[in-house]
Amino acid sequence: MSAPSRRLRFTLDASSLAVLYTYLAFSAFFSALIIGSVLHYKKIVKNGVAGYPQEWFPSVSATIGDWYPERNIFQILIAVNSGPRFALVLLQYYLHRSSASVLPGILCCVGIIRTLSCGGFVYITSSDDHDVHDVLMITYIVCNIPWMFGGIKCTPVQNTVARRRRKLYASVFFISIIPMIYFFIQHKVHRVPGAYTHYSFFEWSLIILDILYDSVAKLDFANANLQLSVGVSLTSGSISGYNDIVSETANTPAVAEAQKRVTPPAVAATTITEKKDKPAKPAVVPKQIPMLVSLKSAIFQFEPIVNFLSDVYLSYIQWSVFTSLTPTLFYFSVWELGLAGSELSLLSTLSPIVLNISPVVIDLMCSRVGRTVLYGLTGIGLAAYALPTPLQRLLAVAFANMACCIGFAVDWSGPVKSVGYQATLVGLGLFLTSLSKHANHSVNPVWPIVHEGSGGYNKTGIILTFLAIYNYYHRCQSSLSTPSIVVPESARKETKNEDTEPIAVRTSWIADSLALGSLIFSLHSLLGDSSTLITWTWTGYPIKGPVPHLHGSLTHIAQIIGLLLPLIFSNSQTTSSFLSHPLWFAYGCASAYVVGIYSDWIGYIGGLNLSVFLMSIIPLVLLRSATSSGNVGKLYSLAMLVVALFDVASVFTAAYAFVPGGEIFRERINWVLAVQMVFIGLAFNWPRISSNAPTLTLPPVVKTYTKNALAIFSVLSLLVTMYRWPTKIPQPYRPGPRILRAGIWTVHFGIDNEGRDSQRRMRDLIRDMELDVVGLLETDLHRVVFGNRDLTRVMVDDLGFYVDIGPGPNKHTWGAVLLSKFPIINSTHHLLPSPDGELAPAIHAVLDVFGTPVNVIVAHNGQEETPLDRELQSTELARIMSEVYPQPLIFLGYVVTKPHAARPAPYDIMVTDGRVHDIDKDDFDRWCQYIFYRGLYRTSYVRVSRSTITDTELQIGEFALPKHGSNVVDDSEEARYRRAWKEELPDDHWFPMEYYPQNGGVRGHEYHVFNTPLYYKLPEGVNL
Template identity: 60%
Template sequence: MAPSVAGKRDPFVLHASTIARAHTYLAFAAFLSALAIGCALHYKKIVKNGVAGYPEEWFPSVSATIGDWYPERNIFQILIAINAGPRFALVALQYYLHRSATSSIPGFLFLVGLLRTLSCGGWVFITSSDDHDVHDVLMVSYIVLNLPWMFGSLAFTPANHTAARRRRRWTSIAFFGSLVPMIYFFIQHKVHRIPGAYTRYSFFEWSLILLDVMYDSSVELDLQAADLKITVGNFVATSSEADKIADAPLSSSASAPTPAAATTAVKSAGESPSQLNGKEATATKATATQSLYARAQPTVSFVSDVYLSYIFWSVFTALTPTLFYFSIWQLGISGQELALLSSLSPLFLGIPPFKEWAYSREGRTTLHVLTLVGLASYLSSSPMTRLLLVSFANSAATVGATAEWFDGDDEGVAYQALVTGLGFLLTSLSKHANHSNNPIWPFVNENSGGYNKTGIALALLAILEFAYRPVQSQPVKPSKSAPTPAPQTQWFPGAISLGSFIFSLHSLLGDPSTLIAWSWTGYPITGPIPSQHGSLTHLAQVLGLGLAAFLAGSVSTFDVLAHPLYLALGSASAYVMYTHKDWTGYAGGLGVAAFLMSLVPTVWARARAAALGGGVAKTAAVAWLVVCLFDVASVFTVAYAFVPGGEYFRERTNWVLAAQFAGIGLAFRWPALGNGSMALTLSKRAQYAVQYALALLSALSLLATLYHIPTVVPTPHRPGPRIVRAGIWTVHFGIDNRGRDSQRLMRDLIKDMELDVVGLLETDLHRVTFGNRDLTRVIAEDLGFHVDIGPGPNQHTWGAVLLSKFPIINSTHHLLPSPDGELAPAIEAYLNMFGTPVKVIVSHNGQEETPLDRELQATELARIMAGSYPDPVIFLGYVVTKPHAPRPAPYQIMVEDGKVFDIDDEDADRWCEYIFYRGLYRTSYARVSRGIVTDTEMQIGQFVVPPYKRTIRDDSRTARYLRSFKEWLPEDHWFPMEYYPELGGKNGHGYHVFNTPLYYKLPDEALGTPSDD
């Protein structure tokens, strides 16, 4: 107790560390009591899950323990509710200990602590039984918020608080380390449905709870060391005491007289105590608000800068998919490719008045606003209008980016380089979290996975912050003096290196699954999976950018990344990436990802030096011209059949890759080029901001992977009657007839037709041309399919995809003979259809202009099909031939030499798509119009698989063409009624050509049993 004052009660003094201890005890009591009571009263119920129960599962998860049964749920929630007061108090006390006039991070951590506490209350009181999705979202939010909370608190723990630092360090490392095995066992449980996996998952889930409580308990040690006390009670000081109070130094102890008491003692003459207290309180609040705003301003500015960088990359990466929509339709140069030249707009910076305006705050703000025109173009239904608006926005974006990159002192350039890297990483993350589509791209909208309005609203807030940002509060203050003189550097190599680097980021790291597509070999899976391992690409990028930020703190260490030996390391990684497959090839790709991101400051330093020597306009324009040339060259490696001079680029991805790295190499230290050491450093505050941002983005990437893991188990639609529905569809690179992403339109038709096997063609979108996208994400996640994406982008084909509800036993990727025209892909896979291995082939043959290619490709496909005779086969392909066309046309070669049957050889109205089969009973054949999805219909064949180890005894034409009405068959064989043209069709699709699916009777032998043999 504090000394008493005459006429007053002694104030009550509470040691702040007692609150921390109470929080720890209450938290442990809540969770452990729920576990004990749950195991005692409802053991078998809380260990049971959707896959298995006791004895395979024998330890309960946290959610089942705290949320499912009375009374443990109620006791737990009462204790947690009591614990809410101490928890909020600890957040405030921790801020009180860490607050600083020179850093805004404690204020940021205070906000994180509040959100973390609220999200904790959310997933505690909204259990998985109440609302599974809300519970999961709040739980994931809590884990994400733990990242800045834990590492931020650790960073602000005083060095002399060794016990607290030690506890925070090991508990935070153990916490995030436990996430990896926990996610692994969750995948084993949720996706692979392995009994017992959830028990193992539960151990790590409980460890997170215990580690989290242990981490928060370390604040007790901080409060004890600070001897922080909370005093409750009145205190009245005499005038002499007031003078002492006014002269006393500030202390960390809260037991000192309150400001209200002190100001009461020294009040001015003629003012009542209540009036004075009111004014003082108002002034104190205003000062505190201003102080908090001032401390938070650098953090807010940093976040705004990163988001504006994200906007730049989003507009830039949207340009090529928007313009190549026209090239795809015309299968050649259409003229719209000139929109690429909009990137050359930095040439206007050679005009002094324009440059002065573009470098000003008003000019940069205006350029940011003009960039939003491209994002807002999503509102237009015209592809041409969108292209014009995106081109205009890209012009503004590249001018604005150039002004940001090359203005300011050395520290400013380093800051802008790292912010640019963070913005690029954020674009990749946003695609990873949104089924490989950037949510603010103008060719997506709310119907195709877009969040355009949200993205534009956030951009407007970031632009407002930039426009009204106090000069002294900017993350890096612009230099008022001349920039640090750069060594004598030739401007042209610096421009080449910048252009090569921008293209390399765009083409290889624009989506985290692109590098996986390069290494993919099919089934059985012996490498990374695009939908599940893309976060590893992000982690490699984070490692590289984090290394750059760390080394940028010192002039002596930063230049290590410009040594030619480091270039040799990056080039070796690229060689491994190109020449190897599966995990080895992907490991090389991860090396490339880390290498490229670590070079961001180095390349920017060289480019800035080049701009100082050769002028900003000339340097930037040449850099963007290099980007445009690489864009064209990379497309020509696969589109060579449709462009003049394309034969020189045919399948030359290795040349393009070598040229990329040769261009990047010009940024390294070469005495002949005058590229000496560059003194480019970064402030500690900016370093910390970048590191925290990288940590947050890493966690978000992992959580996005976890959230999007398919939860629908692939199972055939009609296992009872052993029916298989197989479809073939040429989907025109995932861009519909209106120039929008078509993933969801494809999903809807596949879902309605209840397809078990799907062949999709023109699907290799891992190029800058198509936005580095993956067309299988939405379909696989929402409908549940095994996916084989076929030959990767480094195999120079238009792409083929196999989706299967049946397990894929193995698959082989083929590059069919193509001496004259485009390289043709094929997937040969064995599927386990109700215990019977069935070979399925998906292929995309050459065009009409290359008859030799089509003949050779048909011959190879026939060999593949005949090689497994008489076993069952389903062929789904793009053939380009008339039905019954004699040799050397493909039809006769494939049917006769392949020993297969046409799905219906009386259908004479075909040209591109064909379905062939063998060893199965065909019961229906449908042709479904394309709607607005593509330029090609979907064809569907329905088959019945013979019982295990039985073969078809009569495959004569008479037996195969027992035509039927659907009413003569069980309803399992019927196609959806709403797609009949007389009923109006659905979503623009309908049965056409015959205006109905064709049906065939099952032969008597198909209705028999094994005993008939």
């Protein structure tokens, strides 16, 4: 006879686990805050910029990771809280699981990764391993995107309180990231005392919102009557466990069988049950928990999402190929310094004219097979990177653009309802190109001008393109973006769409073409890179506006707002009328005026509003062209001709000196912008002139996908900014002996002799030469012909420099950049006198060099063909240098003169009137680049061959700074030209030995002309 036994059951509401998690989480963080404030207040509020009282509230990281005992108490409580946290993840999966959806399973995996990454950055502090800590923290933030939005999606509609709270906490969470980043910029870049305190407020708010979001699970569990039951049996003094399943089907055979199973002794069994306060129901077979979903079911579930993502990616590829044409062809124009014939490749964009040949061609292009072929031919533009010569790549890219532009015409001229979807893809694809450049140092990773060694991810792009095309060809007919059918001209009459809404046919197809072409160019030229509008308003130091490599995410947010305006209110005639109303056009014109006239933050705010305007009217302009009375071939070929003419006109505003008739466009970029806006205005509803614009129609699923995509893209943009954020203050290479190395380099618009982006090759040489100050010329690349790039990105990120990008694209120069390891106290941008030729830029900056103000001038004079310009420009530069005499000064410039040339040649004007010394008067083998100086000891001068990076060498001068408060003790020519062997100087003055010709050089670079650096002895009695 068995021993008597007693059964005990412990039942716990699942909602109480959520409450326990919330209390433990808050206790962990706030106990650390309270204890830290009591024991180490001034230590945890202090940072690299300031301490108490300027900084008076601690950051999360300083509170939880720096000091004993608060750090240890926090970690113990977080460890205790890991159990409830994992339980919340698993219970939410149990509650929302469904055989019809794999989303709960995905969220479960995301939740586990999110929890593990949280534990990772909590226990691996930044002082332990900064990189691992940051990677885990970024992983956690990225996981919050699907976790929060997926959680909202899984919350039952009837659970209104939980849905409302989740939406509120998630929205405030992601919105709070924006001001947090702003104050981080103020702290890290501008070093504003007190900014980190404001940053800390938002950092703590993210913690609180994150915990509150997870706490909402309590409502889910309570509404579902979810319980955890633990059953134990006591037999003869021992404890053995059993499964006690309490549910609405407690009397089923399956449950009875489960009750017979007994676990090994001393082990209690836990089950998830529902409360028995529900009405009794007939016994049914218990629902099985699906652990695995069949592949076919998963594919079916995700097919619409995959189709949407494929369409977005194909739009990104189209924009990438389209925007790669001009930088690929302009390689030849730069080498020719004039029209080279390669400009004719712009005519490849007129390919929609083939749609005029016959209706058979239209039917072929619009079929699924034809559209697939066009996508494949467009992909040739990606594969062009593998071709060995610039000419071969240009031909391949031009051919790909022919297919790309036909594809634009086919997609955008379909039925009105499909055009709404296509307009959404246009905006998303454009945004994705800008985002990819933002993440890849301002270079599109699938452009043919890059490869693996220069920042390209070409193979990855090609593989994804193949998969997207495969998806397009094999998707179901009812799926998103089935092949568009071009509406024949004969059908563009007073017809009705599927909602019986009249479609007003436009009578002037030319006006529609002008508006469409101008919009395409405006999007390309102004929004092709997130920092282009910033460079339009940049004025130098002290910084009074946005920083190009840090504030690009603001442009992205403005673009997202612009895309959301027609999206949120689609299917609404009222909103459609508003976005096509002349008042909205006036808003766009006012924004363009502000960005064209004003500088710094005011000008950039105008640029942000212009971004909103341009993105918001994409559906309007495309719908106008879709309902135009014109033939598709004529309309789109004229539109692309308008784009090509704008491309030429925009570059002629700066390149007027090299083309016949260029004076017409000289320095008139604002005129080009004005014409852009006038042409765009033709798409609006002008009284008695234009018909009403058709209403944008979008299926609810498309609106949902697009909103989610924009939310994810915006967070990714902010995360990229945070990842690229400089974490270390730039430091000179030799702070001890007070040595400064300065170089001048004309970098040929960042395109090397093979037609590739040269940023990384430039970085490598500047790093090896250990330059503290660098002047770069021919650097204004924020134009369509240069790809809207920024040559400073790689060097700023990888080497750590303060950067002044000089006059922007609206100042009509070829650009000048100053990179400095020393803080830039202030800088002034100059446009040098240029009555006969191109405008010449100059930057005059004052650097804080070891506590001593040192003037640095970076300048680009005119060409040999314009002697008057060079004389006037040299005179102006001499005046600037003379005005700051006797302060220390370094001139780094492109002068175009022979050494010691008499007036009116620039050399004598600048050296004599500017009161400076030539770095080496005996170097007669110079023509364009020069280094002048005064108030410093020149200790070395070196010329490094260019390899195949550009057409100009890198010249470097090394200087020793007199002791702070003292001057050069002997400035005579005899003292300055006491030459030395390198062994006569300390090792700090030596240049790398690997670059000597006899050692083979490095990457094609070597010391040339002298085949060695020239060294100079320091004067007697020098005081360093």
